[in-house]
Amino acid sequence: MAVLVTGGAGYIGSHMVLALIDAGEPAVVLDNLSTGFRWAVHPNATFIEGDVSDSELVARIIAEHDITAVVHFAARIVVPESVSDPLGYYYANTVKTRALLEAVVKAGVPHMIFSSTAAVYGMVGNDPVAEDALLSPISPYGRSKLMSEWMLEDTSVAFPLRHVALRYFNVAGADPAGRTGQSTAGATHLIKVACETALGKRAGMQVYGTDYPTPDGTCLRDYIHVSDLTAAHLDALNYLRQGGESAVFNCGYGQGYSVLEVIETVKKVSEVDFKVTISPRRPGDPAAIVAKADKIRATVGWQPKLDDLTTIVRTALDWERDLDRKRN
Structure with a gap:
């Protein structure tokens, strides 16, 4: 049995x-390494290079490793x-998820956890948004993920596959023990970019x-530590x-921080006053999106342990300092 x-x-x-x-669960990784890194995979996990859209490969993995659950992260984000590339996103995030789902259903895997996004909500105002809010994504990324949620919902009605999105x-942030972190070159995540800037x-x-209007x-965004997020997956x-x-379920803390607040926190933790330039808005960015995250706590018992912006920034900075050595 493995995940x-x-x-x-x-x-x-x-x-x-x-x-x-860490929880003693056997893990099998399927990744085409288009954005991931082989060295980032725990040595005790089984690694297979390949694509989720390769149905024959997925079927073989499920059979050979007795897969009882799938946690699906592979996507463009x-x-x-x-x-600028909507068709690429619908292909990577929706078409490939459909192929994976078909293989999972045919093999009779009972459980699936899907990596979705708050981008399915679109423009929501400044109040925390709950799972039953109107779904009106404003980017192809959000729409591609929402389509996958719909496929999962319909599939779970028609077949004995239960899922959590x-x-x-x-x-x-990054693993507090320094084992992995955000490593993608040219990443656009605010805290990653600010940490790179602080370190020159x-x-x-x-x-x-x-x-x-903030x-x-x-x-304003709700920043969640990646280790708390993966704990939510285990709980789910x-x-x-x-x-x-x-x-x-929403995965967030229910607390919003502005871009300027995040930058000031990175400056404070790094003790570097780096250069910041004001530019026009980007397309597809809502003014604010903050989670109403009561449901996941009440239903699966999730209890975040790293709910602190300074802690998130500190772990991200520590990882960024060590990243060049990890890559080599």
Whole structure:
């Protein structure tokens, strides 16, 4: 018996593998290494290079490793890029998920955890958004993920596959033990970019828009530590194993921080006053998106342990300092 982690060589996926191994769960990673890194995969996990759309490969993995659950991370995730390459995003995030689902159903795998996103909500205002809010994504990225949620919902009605879709808010930070972190070159995540700038890996950074209807004019986001997020996946998996019904949960802390607040925190923790340039808004960015995250706590018993912006930034900075050595 083992858990298949698609995209397990990537940022969140590699943390999921750590969480599984730490919990004594056998893990099998399927990743095409288009954005992930082989070295980021825990040595005790089984690694297979390949694509989730390769149905024959997925079927073979499920049979050979007695897969009883799939945690699906493999996707493209950059909102502005999805605006310029919508067909690429619908293919990577929706078409390939459909192929994976077909293989999972044919093999009779009972449980699946899906990596979704708060981008399915779209423009929601400044109040925390709950799972039953109107779904109106404004980017191809958000739409591609919502389509996958719909496929999962319909599939779980037609077949004995129970699932949990976790809608992530802004994931940041790194494994507190320094084993993995955000390693993608040219990443667009705010905390990653700010940490790179603080350490001199970038000459400066940009703030995209200061005219939003928020307290300081910059976008508000709910930042969740990646290790708390992977703990939520484990809790969701245990919920399904105990007979829980298919469900959708927000993954966030319920606290919003503005872009400028995050930058000031990075400056404070790093003790570096780096250059910041104000630029126009980017397409597809809502003014604010903060989680109402009561449901996941009440239903699966998730209890975050790293709910602190300074802690998130500190672990991200520690990882960024060590990243060049890890890559080599």
